[in-house]
Amino acid sequence: MKNPTSPLIPVSKLLSSNKPHITPLSQSFLLHTSPDLWDCRFPLHRPRGQHILTNSSVLDAIVRKAGVSPDDSVLEVGPGTGNLTVRLLGAARHVTAVEIDARMVEALRERVENLGLSHKLTVIRGDAMKIQFPSFNICVANIPYGISSPLIAKLLFGSYQFRTATLLLQKELACRLTALPGDSEYNRFAANIRLVSEAELIMDVSKTDFAPVPKIDSSLVTIRMRNGGIIPADLKEWYGFTRVCYSKKNKTLGAIFKQERMVLELFKRSRSKKKSCINGEFVNIVDLESDGEGESEEKEIKQVDPHELEAFKYHK
Numbered sequence: 001m002k003n004p005t006s007p008l009i010p011v012s013k014l015l016s017s018n019k020p021h022i023t024p025l026s027q028s029f030l031l032h033t034s035p036d037l038w039d040c041r042f043p044l045h046r047p048r049g050q051h052i053l054t055n056s057s058v059l060d061a062i063v064r065k066a067g068v069s070p071d072d073s074v075l076e077v078g079p080g081t082g083n084l085t086v087r088l089l090g091a092a093r094h095v096t097a098v099e100i101d102a103r104m105v106e107a108l109r110e111r112v113e114n115l116g117l118s119h120k121l122t123v124i125r126g127d128a129m130k131i132q133f134p135s136f137n138i139c140v141a142n143i144p145y146g147i148s149s150p151l152i153a154k155l156l157f158g159s160y161q162f163r164t165a166t167l168l169l170q171k172e173l174a175c176r177l178t179a180l181p182g183d184s185e186y187n188r189f190a191a192n193i194r195l196v197s198e199a200e201l202i203m204d205v206s207k208t209d210f211a212p213v214p215k216i217d218s219s220l221v222t223i224r225m226r227n228g229g230i231i232p233a234d235l236k237e238w239y240g241f242t243r244v245c246y247s248k249k250n251k252t253l254g255a256i257f258k259q260e261r262m263v264l265e266l267f268k269r270s271r272s273k274k275k276s277c278i279n280g281e282f283v284n285i286v287d288l289e290s291d292g293e294g295e296s297e298e299k300e301i302k303q304v305d306p307h308e309l310e311a312f313k314y315h316k
């Protein structure tokens with residue numbers, strides 16, 4: 001078996017274009033000299049977030065800092081050509097990789113077969129946002145930034161039982177996820193995520209470690225599930241609550257909950273039959289992330305019992 005973590009030729013220095021890249025044939029030999037180079041046989045699509053991580057010390061650090069152990073069954077979303085996958089295969093019992101691009105799937109399968117590690121890998125070709133993930137106990141991935149927020153919501157609120165998710169994210173999102181109440185980055189998304197988990201900033205990763213080089217830097221974040229993934233609230237009511245809390249940027253919670261309209265909205269949400277529950281198939285990320293300002297709620301309750309409404313009012 002070849003060593004899946006052999007040293008990397010710094011291809012990121014060669015490939016620094018922001019445009020989708022077709023590598024000249026003269027560079028295709030690089031594929032055979034190091035397993036860390038992205039497959040040069042096809043152009044990469046930026047809309048699918050195809051920025052390949054090519055720095056071997058960063059790739060090694062991700063697996064190490066994620067704490068992958070030989071008993072682990074790993075979920076990797078967006079394996080691309082497999083730079084991270086081959087390392088995960090070296091460290092874990094099994095890896096399930098979900099990849100949307102058929103060309104990537106083919107390149108990954110070929111690479112892993114050449115390494116003699118196919119028996120440890122399941123590749124699912126599909127959209128990570130549309131499929132139900134098979135069971136896993138740890139998630140490690142350099143995910144496409146276009147689906148970061150909904151994917152995190154799917155992992156955390158999708159009834160999956162796992163220890164941690166170590167994800168390479170856009171730096172700005174990483175800051176929001178790891179912000180604490182009172183920090184300027186803390187928002188409704190962060191509050192919703194903290195309901196079920198804790199996020200820790202592990203390390204920053206430079207954009208020059210990717211090929212082609214993206215516009216933004218990245219950060220590695222580990223999200224730890226609390227309470228074994230059990231959601232300690234009715235999600236529909238929780239979303240309604242955080243929506244109201246973050247509905248007015250410059251108002252205190254006290255001021256917000258003194259407004260009759262806000263109290264009424266919260267009350268109606270608690271009684272609404274509208275399905276907003278998140279399961280493995282459906283993630284209502286708009287509800288999870290937006291601040292709710294200016295949005296109109298579907299009104300299902302026509303009559304409000306004043307006694308019941310009283311219970312929702314703000315009392316000092």
Ligand SMILES: C[S@@+](CC[C@H](N)C(=O)[O-])C[C@H]1O[C@@H](n2cnc3c(N)ncnc32)[C@H](O)[C@@H]1O
Nearest residue numbers: 051052053078079080099100101127128142144
């Ligand atoms: C940032 S690249 C990461 C590649 C590789 N993991 C690495 O570290 O070099 C993101 C990968 O996710 C794939 N992808 C994009 N959208 C996806 C989706 N909705 N479901 C599954 N994979 C997706 C892309 O095709 C690409 O291979």
